[in-house]
Amino acid sequence: EVAKDKNGVDQVLLRNSRGASARVSLHGGQVLSWKTEKGEELLFTSTKAVFKPPKAVRGGIPICFPQFGARGNLEQHGFARNRIWKIDDNPPPLTRGEIKDKSCIDLLLKPSEDDLKIWPHSFEFRLKICLTADGNLTLISRIRNINCKPFSFSIAFHTYFSISDISEVRVEGLEILDYLDNLRDKQRFTEQGDALTFESEIDRVYLSSSDLVAVLDHERKRTFVIRKEGLPDVVVWNPWEKKSKSIVDLGDEDYKQMLCVDGAAIEKPITLKPGEEWTGRLELSILPSS
Numbered sequence: 605e606v607a608k609d610k611n612g613v614d615q616v617l618l619r620n621s622r623g624a625s626a627r628v629s630l631h632g633g634q635v636l637s638w639k640t641e642k643g644e645e646l647l648f649t650s651t652k653a654v655f656k657p658p659k660a661v662r663g664g665i666p667i668c669f670p671q672f673g674a675r676g677n678l679e680q681h682g683f684a685r686n687r688i689w690k691i692d693d694n695p696p697p698l699t700r701g702e703i704k705d706k707s708c709i710d711l712l713l714k715p716s717e718d719d720l721k722i723w724p725h726s727f728e729f730r731l732k733i734c735l736t737a738d739g740n741l742t743l744i745s746r747i748r749n750i751n752c753k754p755f756s757f758s759i760a761f762h763t764y765f766s767i768s769d770i771s772e773v774r775v776e777g778l779e780i781l782d783y784l785d786n787l788r789d790k791q792r793f794t795e796q797g798d799a800l801t802f803e804s805e806i807d808r809v810y811l812s813s814s815d816l817v818a819v820l821d822h823e824r825k826r827t828f829v830i831r832k833e834g835l836p837d838v839v840v841w842n843p844w845e846k847k848s849k850s851i852v853d854l855g856d857e858d859y860k861q862m863l864c865v866d867g868a869a870i871e872k873p874i875t876l877k878p879g880e881e882w883t884g885r886l887e888l889s890i891l892p893s894s
């Protein structure tokens with residue numbers, strides 16, 4: 605189901621037979637909504653979100669590509685999230701792991717002439733977004749080098765989870781990992797043994813995590829499960845009170861209801877030779893918890 609938003613940009617609505625849904629905008633290839641069969645929204649959107657290109661909407665799952673943050677000469681988090689993607693009518697089949705019983709959309713981003721001026725690497729970025737029969741959300745990204753020289757990129761699926769209260773959640777699966785702390789000059793530290801809880805601003809890249817990370821929300825009795833492949837790193841971000849006030853499209857109190865936990869490849873950029881393709885997978889699901 606494709607419909608235009610008020611700026612004339614196409615949005616795709618995915619539904620499964622039980623009534624779960626996901627909404628994807630061609631602006632950025634960004635997932636804007638993911639709902640359970642009961643209609644509960646699982647992704648956060650800012651109360652001050654601006655739904656107007658070229659800037660990415662504050663919420664959902666913007667894609668950071670080909671650069672993460674300010675780690676390069678490109679605009680913050682790269683340009684992919686600010687571009688208009690196309691629907692890919694004839695996507696090549698996946699080499700493995702076809703998903704059964706799903707509702708999917710295939711998107712494609714190719715660099716424009718202007719993009720090639722700032723990042724001179726021809727690529728095809730295919731993004732398959734699927735809602736499964738169980739209501740899981742799967743994002744499969746395939747990036748191909750169609751140039752005659754190698755290039756390297758970083759990528760992150762900047763997932764804004766909707767949570768009851770930042771003080772009530774914890775993240776499991778990052779214990780004892782090394783991380784780069786953006787709040788301390790990107791220096792490297794080692795996480796101590798316990799699950800991560802939150803009482804102040806956090807902006808970290810956890811390195812080489814296992815492919816399973818969980819966000820537990822005690823109050824909502826819900827656990828988000830993040831399964832990933834090809835995405836070794838995990839970004840954890842919450843701006844907290846002070847930083848929130850400097851972000852124009854984020855409400856002052858919004859930070860309490862959001863936590864970004866991204867599957868990513870940042871510390872070791874991915875290099876593709878001419879003709880080579882990289883695949884990354886992110887699968888989000890929820891479990892009831894006590």
Ligand code: BG6
Nearest residue numbers: 673680681762786807808839841
């Ligand atoms: C995080 C970065 O992942 O994204 C932060 O590490 C940044 O430094 C945040 O503030 C949000 O970025 P943006 O560009 O969407 O405001």
